[in-house]
Amino acid sequence: MGTGEKERKKNRVKFSPSGIAGILIRKIIGVHKKYGMEWWIMIAGIIIILFTVYMALFPETLSPFDPLDQNAGPQLSPPGPVNPLGTDNLSRDVLSRIIHGSRTILGIAFTAAVLASSIGITLGLLSGFAGGITDRILSLIMDSIYSFPGLILAITFAAMLGPGVINITLAVSVTYIPTYFRLVRGQTLSIKEEVYVEAAKAMGAGRAVILARYIFPNIIATVVVLFSMNIADAIITEAGLSYLGLGLPAGVPDWGMDIALGKRFLPSGSWWVITYPGLMVVILALGFTMLGEGLAELLNPRLIEK
């Protein structure tokens, strides 16, 4: 048994949230020499995310105007000294709307990912572990949903539920449940054949203990990567839904909605109203993608690079 394997075994036994954090921190400190480019990609991603989180938590400290203030400057004025990113058709400051809008999109994408992952992981674990007819039926249902365009399902859901922050979160999260389910189920299937699971069974460990202490800790690395990628995707989906006018009630500043509203003024040349919110969607989604790729490299080098 090599030293690397020994260490992994040690970590596995000591599994706990703080244990995982410890492993991550040790890896992050020790690993940057080994992975040059991936390391910097991840750091860039983390910086983008931290900055947006700050915007979402303390928008007042950054934004020059109130996002709903209809007296922030002349109507549809281009970027200038008073309104750094210009104003929209209701004379609202585009920069302030972007800063305040970060809370909406980040909150919804994160909550949706948490919801989707908790349901998807639970079902995946149970389905993979139980096997038999339950597994067959669940897999068939999840595969059917998975193969269908997620956006169309989200659109249908969101339209039926009506506008609202909670409704749009539900609509976004539903489409990602199968992704977690498939990943976790597949891993559970292979892990439950491992010798150490066999050993635990032989020592009289119950089903719940095997699932929680032996199987779940071993899938957590891939789930973390998927979670990060999932938030990136959820950001794009949320922006898409509110662009289609299915997302949020008027009055909640939101990037997707700002693009939809500004679209009408594009032919007259007011490019700033839609360009900046869209750019923010790209940057934020890119941040989470970069974090995901970096984590994939750190936690399991085989995941992206072959």
Added chain:
Amino acid sequence: MKHVLKYIITRVILTIPMVFILLTFVFIILRIMPGDPVSAMLGAHAPEYVIQEKKEALGLNKPVYIQYVEYLAQLARFDFGESMIFKQKVSSPIIEKLPATIELGIFGMLFSLVIGIPPGAFAARKRRSLPDFGIRLYGNIVWCIPVYWLGLMLQLVFGIWLDIFPIAGRTGTKVFPSLFERTGFYLIDTLITGNITAFLDVLYHIFLPALTLGIYLSGVYIRLTRANMIDILKSDFILAARARGIPENKIVYNYALKNAFIPILTMMGLQFALLIGGAILTETTFSWPGMGRLLLERIYSRDYPTIQGIIVVFALGISMISLIVDIIYALVDPRIKY
């Protein structure tokens, strides 16, 4: 050949549960969620007896499971039913709008292959170099761009600032709709009638939306091509070719790329769902009269039968594409036997 036939039949039968599950899912969602076609049509202030009468006429006051069974029975006869809002069969707007989406999808796919595969192969060849990093970064950025916003940006640059491409619709104002009554595929119709000016006009209009969709999907192909090419470039036959002194360019773009096509082809089938999602958003940006806009319109008016019909068409389309991909796969790769 007999085996292939047997395989195809099995696959076709296997698509039935998928369509069935999706349909059930959507059927249930539509009926348990708030809002229904009658209140969408009559507004909130209509008197109660009018609402009840209308519901009676549409069969909406029957228990949900009876509505469900009746709908399935209808579907089994290949009948999508009547729209609840307009006096038309569900199939008629679908037949009208489907060609527009297919046309957009095919051109978008073509663009994405052209934009995605060569850079992917190049990045694999120059692995871990600056161009490789740049191409991968492009792939990641493109993946994160909302497709409708990309469309708006292209409209801004090519349609408004440079003013060289139209930003809405399938044709210009000079082309008469009566030209397109044969198949609904504008490119085919204009060719049949031999109207070259109209044909070029249609091509001119499809360029920007298809480019938008193509750029959006190209990120996936770059990733796929790169990953598969890296694998293949490590295999023995490439080593053998190198040992024989065959030029590196020929090895990469001729020998390796041909072999990388097989996994790429499989993924093309899987990306079809992505293509449909992207097409819907692109349609809204470019006022493209396709299935996506139809779906949105009908969702707003709670036209249950039409929404269900569109979902069934999409689900069938996805199953069919993955079937076709599997068959091509078998024909291309001699190692695969059924």
